[in-house]
Amino acid sequence: MVSRVRTVLGDIRPEELGVCDAHDHLFLRSVQLPGRELDDAPAARAELAAFRAAGGAAVVQWTPYGMGRRAADLPELSRTTGVRLVCATGLHQAAHYARDALDTLRGRLAEVFVSELTEGIGTTGVRAGLIKVAGGFHALDAHARWTMTAAAEAHHATGAPVAVHLEQGTGALDVLDLLCGALGVPGDRVILGHLNRFPDPVVQREAAASGCWLAFDGPSRAHHATDWRMPEALGALADAGFGDRLLLGGDTVVAGARSVDGGPGMPYLLRRVRPRLVEALGAELVDRVLMDHPGRAFAVDWV
Numbered sequence: 150m151v152s153r154v155r156t157v158l159g160d161i162r163p164e165e166l167g168v169c170d171a172h173d174h175l176f177l178r179s180v181q182l183p184g185r186e187l188d189d190a191p192a193a194r195a196e197l198a199a200f201r202a203a204g205g206a207a208v209v210q211w212t213p214y215g216m217g218r219r220a221a222d223l224p225e226l227s228r229t230t231g232v233r234l235v236c237a238t239g240l241h242q243a244a245h246y247a248r249d250a251l252d253t254l255r256g257r258l259a260e261v262f263v264s265e266l267t268e269g270i271g272t273t274g275v276r277a278g279l280i281k282v283a284g285g286f287h288a289l290d291a292h293a294r295w296t297m298t299a300a301a302e303a304h305h306a307t308g309a310p311v312a313v314h315l316e317q318g319t320g321a322l323d324v325l326d327l328l329c330g331a332l333g334v335p336g337d338r339v340i341l342g343h344l345n346r347f348p349d350p351v352v353q354r355e356a357a358a359s360g361c362w363l364a365f366d367g368p369s370r371a372h373h374a375t376d377w378r379m380p381e382a383l384g385a386l387a388d389a390g391f392g393d394r395l396l397l398g399g400d401t402v403v404a405g406a407r408s409v410d411g412g413p414g415m416p417y418l419l420r421r422v423r424p425r426l427v428e429a430l431g432a433e434l435v436d437r438v439l440m441d442h443p444g445r446a447f448a449v450d451w452v
């Protein structure tokens with residue numbers, strides 16, 4: 150069996166990903182963000198082109214089921230910009246959905262995830278390459294346990310990695326206890342997102358010791374008062390021997406955050422974050438984080 154990253158244009162070898170934004174969004178719609186949707190294909194194309202011009206080669210979109218992923222648009226966007234794209238199945242927190250939308254998924258959530266990973270999303274034929282779920286603020290509610298149980302089942306059926314939104318960066322150890330402890334997902338098949346938002350170095354080290362991937366993302370959003378701690382946090386993890394567990398992403402979630410709409414957007418990750426991290430960690434590790442780790446985190450021996 151050979152490990153492959155499942156992109157929207159088909160499966161590729163991990164080393165073909167290149168410089169990768171391991172957590173971002175081209176399209177995203179939520180009842181929580183009215184009027185700020187990412188729902189514009191020309192803007193998505195321009196943002197990808199800007200990322201490409203800054204040296205980017207691949208983007209992993211974490212937008213899950215029912216949040217306006219626009220899977221049908223992704224192959225053409227990837228082809229025309231030359232940026233590899235990986236898209237997600239999975240489910241976000243209940244607050245991002247209408248109640249009746251969730252009711253239709255009761256009893257068949259794992260089945261939906263598996264079908265989107267193996268058959269394709271809807272009738273698009275575009276297959277998801279990861280399962281995105283979400284924790285809660287310092288706790289896991291019934292919805293989080295339901296979605297994580299389904300994600301683990303879909304992981305066991307396919308091998309797909311499980312990427313987790315940590316609410317305000319919290320709850321990492323609760324998520325790992327459930328996913329890796331009770332539900333048996335191997336640590337290196339779990340990617341924890343938003344750790345930079347709750348920069349407790351002890352929790353981050355304990356999470357890394359489970360073997361999971363730590364994704365530091367969203368370093369361009371004005372409300373993240375902890376962004377400036379990122380170089381220090383990554384340095385501490387590297388010093389503790391966990392440099393090989395790190396991933397980086399831009400996590401653009403609203404239209405105003407796009408570089409083509411005047412925000413920092415995807416290019417900021419390479420334009421400003423990368424040199425800042427090179428200063429803190431050295432070019433060798435930062436290159437591995439951007440070019441080698443995403444391939445390892447998202448490559449799967451697809452069942």
Ligand SMILES: [Zn+2]
Pocket residue numbers: 172173174211400402
């Ligand atoms: Zn995100």
